[in-house]
Amino acid sequence: MPNWNAVLAQIQQFRAQHSEQAKLAVDLIRRQYLVSLHEYTGRNIIAYYSGFLSKPSIFESEISDEDKNGFMMAVHQLDRAKGLDLILHTQGGSISATQSIVNYLRKMFGADIRAIVPQIAMSAGTVIACACRVILMGSHSNLGPIDPHLRGAPAPAVLEEFKRACREVKVDPSKTPIWQAIIGQYSPTFLSQCENAIKWSNEFVQHELATVMFAGDKRAKQRARKIVKVLAEGGSGHDRHFHVEDCEQMGLVVERIEKDQQLQDLHLTVHHCYMHSLMNTPSFKIIENHMGAAFVKQQVAVAVRG
Secondary structure: OOOHHHHHHHHHHHHHHOHHHHHHHHHHHHHHHHHHHHHHHOOEEEEEEEOOOOOOOOHHHOEOOOHHHHHHHHHOOOOHHHOEEEEEEEOOEOHHHHHHHHHHHHHHHOOOEEEEEOOEEOOHHHHHHHOOOEEEEOOOOEEOOOOOEEOOEEHHHHHHHHHHHHHHHHHOHHHHHHHHHHHOOOOOOHHHHHHHHHHHHHHHHHHHHHHHHOOOOOOHHHHHHHHHHHHHHOOOOOOOOEOHHHHHHHOOOEEEHHHOHHHHHHHHHHHHHHHHHHHHOOEEEEEEEOOOOEEEEEOOOOOOOO
């Protein structure tokens, strides 16, 4: 199957041979490989791609309630008896929107949902992956901590910073003005909001793991608590990358894509197609199924007049 450069060469060749459809080259080739993946697995495919790597300044690339419309469009007319393979590439986003999307997909496909992580599914993306019965990963795949962010700040770090302030001021009152300048930026109830967000995220992931990924296991709740403890603490910050070995060690149900070479080739080719789409078009978010139905958000060019 084509690698990154081979996919790019296909796109360029198509443009050269079909000048009247040159603008559609990326889309047509991407959808061709989505169909190939569907035909190989026999399962429904929905890809959720964010352009956070190539277009990091766009806030709307995060998971949001608007994405529900994209998933509703993608699910429409699918044979739900075939289950769902959900390809995830995202930096995360709203935990409330994430919970709502998971709830919707569960109603559509029950527990027959597999998460595929071709590269990165961080934060709320990891939450979605944990709500699936199995996570397909390769040596190139990463999940991340599930600590929620509020107003751009990681909630656990905010609470830890506040505790540190209390400790240091108690030991050395001369540090009070320094910490007043920092803590004074918190709005009323902000600390409580952080505590509630952490509890909400942890309890949701623990419930999903226990009832879906570990369904029928007598130790389901215990296993789920252990995993949430690791994912919630993060260890080295919100952007820590958990590799496939880390995910297996913490107890997640993981299938290595490399065990099926054809499946790996198809997944990676589809991934390369999406990355080319996000890098070489105005698109910064794509939700798409194997039938070609797509919900796409694009940057809008703004004309500046002197």
